[in-house]
Every structure is written in structure tokens, then in C-alpha cells.
Amino acid sequence: MPEGHSVHRIARQFARSFVGPPVQVSSPQGRFAQGAARLDGHAIVESRAVGKQMFLEFDHHLWLRVHLGMYGAWDFAGDIVVDALSPAERGGRVTGDRVVGANEDSPWSIGAPRRTRLRMAESEKLQPELQEWPPAPVGAVRVRLLTPVAVADLRGPTACEVQTAEEVDATIAKLGPDPLVDGPAGEDVFVENVRKRNVAIGQLLMDQEVVAGIGNVYRAELLFRARLDPYRPGKDVPVELLRELWRDWSYLLGVGVETGQMLTMDGLTGEDLDRAKASRDDRHWVYHRTGEPCRVCGTPIAMAEMAGRNLYWCPKDQT
DNA sequence: CATCGATGTTGAG
DNA sequence: TCAACCTCGATGG
Numbered sequence: 001m002p003e004g005h006s007v008h009r010i011a012r013q014f015a016r017s018f019v020g021p022p023v024q025v026s027s028p029q030g031r032f033a034q035g036a037a038r039l040d041g042h043a044i045v046e047s048r049a050v051g052k053q054m055f056l057e058f059d060h061h062l063w064l065r066v067h068l069g070m071y072g073a074w075d076f077a078g079d080i081v082v083d084a085l086s087p088a089e090r091g092g093r094v095t096g097d098r099v100v101g102a103n104e105d106s107p108w109s110i111g112a113p114r115r116t117r118l119r120m121a122e123s124e125k126l127q128p129e130l131q132e133w134p135p136a137p138v139g140a141v142r143v144r145l146l147t148p149v150a151v152a153d154l155r156g157p158t159a160c161e162v163q164t165a166e167e168v169d170a171t172i173a174k175l176g177p178d179p180l181v182d183g184p185a186g187e188d189v190f191v192e193n194v195r196k197r198n199v200a201i202g203q204l205l206m207d208q209e210v211v212a213g214i215g216n217v218y219r220a221e222l223l224f225r226a227r228l229d230p231y232r233p234g235k236d237v238p239v240e241l242l243r244e245l246w247r248d249w250s251y252l253l254g255v256g257v258e259t260g261q262m263l264t265m266d267g268l269t270g271e272d273l274d275r276a277k278a279s280r281d282d283r284h285w286v287y288h289r290t291g292e293p294c295r296v297c298g299t300p301i302a303m304a305e306m307a308g309r310n311l312y313w314c315p316k317d318q319t
Numbered sequence: 320c321a322t323c324g325a326t327g328t329t330g331a332g
Numbered sequence: 333t334c335a336a337c338c339t340c341g342a343t344g345g
Contacts (some may be wrong), residue, residue: 003327052327066329067328068327069327069328069329069337069338070325070326070328070339071325071327071337071339072327073340122326123326131335139339140338140339156339157338158327158329158338208327214327215326215327216327218326234325262326287326288325297338308333309327
């Protein structure tokens with residue numbers, strides 16, 4: 001799944017393109033038909049992301065809560081604004097933060113939505129232009145949000161439900177701090193959440209009640225950047241190291257939200273940066289690099305299962 | 320074209 | 333602790 005950065009980007013996409021006009025809400029697949037009926041025709045007034053969860057508030061004080069889980073994705077189409085993508089993903093069509101040229105040969109009438117299509121999941125990419133408006137749903141679309149100029153299709157989510165404001169509050173209350181929600185104040189909460197647990201720090205970083213938004217990639221990379229042994233119990237990690245971990249997570253999350261990619265290796269410039277953006281395998285210190293030489297000391301990167309997820313680390317540098 | 324694995328969570332046992 | 337959820341890119345034939 002998308003880790004925290006992509007969910008914040010998706011929330012931003014909704015804020016830009018869906019807040020305002022009344023929204024037709026439907027469930028082409030049928031599994032969300034009842035929920036869709038409760039939202040249909042209302043306007044979206046706010047879009048929020050907390051950790052890996054996204055919340056859309058409608059004008060009658062009901063919310064749509066979405067968690068993408070492992071395979072969930074949003075497909076946006078129509079007159080939407082697209083953030084800068086990497087060279088591999090942009091296909092030469094993005095200038096600044098607008099897609100240009102998409103309608104230059106368009107037979108569409110003036111005022112029709114642009115035909116841009118953008119898929120937002122764990123990665124983002126522009127897709128072939130639309131041929132019709134509104135586009136026919138493809139596959140199992142759990143929920144479709146349609147305005148006069150933009151459409152968003154959700155497929156494969158772990159969670160998709162209507163919540164009251166109280167239920168939204170309760171959901172968020174169970175989550176640990178998110179740097180983009182709680183700001184620097186989240187640091188003390190994070191430190192306390194970790195220090196009171198006799199559980200491996202590698203496991204605590206993945207626990208959404210301890211800190212929200214970190215997934216398997218950021219977990220491995222944060223631990224390497226801190227040169228921290230994933231198996232050290234939370235209560236034994238020095239407070240100052242935990243503060244550095246929180247600040248590094250805040251930093252990496254910001255980079256992820258701005259670039260749309262999990263760029264966890266600092267100091268890359270020029271061709272090295274382009275290579276990291278183009279290839280997932282050249283992008284990380286330890287994630288998915290089992291047996292490869294550590295980029296710092298050359299020791300083969302280790303991999304083991306921790307609480308059902310693959311953990312990657314350098315057994316020499318991380319102590 | 321078939322198979323595998325994945326950036327995640329939930330609920331059953 | 334494990335299967336289920338349900339999608340798709342990567343990989344191998």
C-alpha cells in the first residue's frame with residue numbers, strides 16, 4: 001500500500017479538484033451502494049489525511065473514510081491538476097503543475113473536461129487519455145465520485161465506509177501522531193509511545209497506534225538512517241535517538257509528499273537522482289536489497305520476517 | 320500466459 | 333499466527 005505520503009497527496013488531489021461542487025456518488029461495483037446513497041448529491045467540504053487513512057467530509061456532516069490497504073488505488077480523470085512526476089512517469093506531458101497539451105487535438109467541445117487520467121496508489125502515473133465523458137468504470141469500482149469536470153474511482157480498498165463526525169474522531173484518536181497533522185507536538189507523543197513498550201523498535205514503527213503513516217519501506221529506511229538495530233526494544237532506545245527518528249520521519253514524509261516518491265537516500269544529485277527516481281531498486285539504503293552489499297560498509301543486507309512483514313537491515317551498521 | 324509477491328489491515332482460531 | 337481481502341507489476345516460460 002501507499003505509505004503515508006501518498007495518502008496525503010491523494011487528499012490534496014481531492015482538495016484541489018473535488019471540494020466545492022455537488023458530487024454524484026455511486027458504487028458501480030455495488031458493494032458500497034448503501035453508503036453511496038447516503039452521500040450522493042452532497043458537496044465535499046474538506047479532505048483530510050491522517051496516517052494511511054483519508055477522510056472526505058460532505059456538507060451534511062457525514063464523512064467517507066477510505067483505507068487503501070495493500071492494493072487499493074484511486075483513478076482520477078477529467079480536468080485535474082497533476083503534480084510534477086518523475087521523468088519515467090510523466091511521459092513528457094507535465095509542465096510545472098499543469099498537464100499541458102492534453103486537449104490540443106481534442107474534438108471535445110469548449111467547456112468539456114480535459115481528458116487527463118492519473119492513477120494514484122503506491123506510485124503515480126499518467127494513463128492514456130480518456131475517450132469519453134464520463135468514462136465507463138473499469139473493473140470493480142467500489143465508489144465513484146463524479147463532478148461536472150472530474151471523476152475519481154476507488155478500487156480494491158481495505159476500508160471504505162460512511163462515518164459520522166464522532167466516528168471519524170474515534171478512528172483518528174486510535175492513531176499515533178502524524179507529522180503533517182500534529183506537527184512538532186507529535187514528537188513527545190511518539191517518544192512516549194515507544195519508550196513504554198518492550199517491543200522491538202522495528203515493530204513499533206509499523207504500529208499505527210505508535211506513529212501513523214510509516215510502512216515497510218520507510219520503516220527499514222528510517223532504521224538504517226538512524227543506524228538503529230531493528231530488534232532493540234522500544235524502552236531501550238535512547239530518547240535523543242527517538243527524537244531524531246521522529247524528525248527524520250517528518251523530513252522524509254515531507255519529501256514524499258512533495259515528490260510523490262519515497263526518496264530515502266539524501267544527497268543524490270544529477271544523474272544519481274534521476275536514476276533513483278527512475279528505478280525502484282536504486283532508490284533505497286536497505287529496502288528490498290537482501291544480499292546486496294550495504295551502501296556504507298559492503299556487508300550483505302539481511303532480511304528476516306518480523307510480525308509477518310519482511311524486515312531489511314544492515315547487520316553491521318545497525319546496532 | 321501463468322505465477323509470484325507486495326509499500327496493509329482485519330478477523331478468525 | 334495465519335488466511336483473506338483483491339490488484340497489478342515483475343518475473344519466468
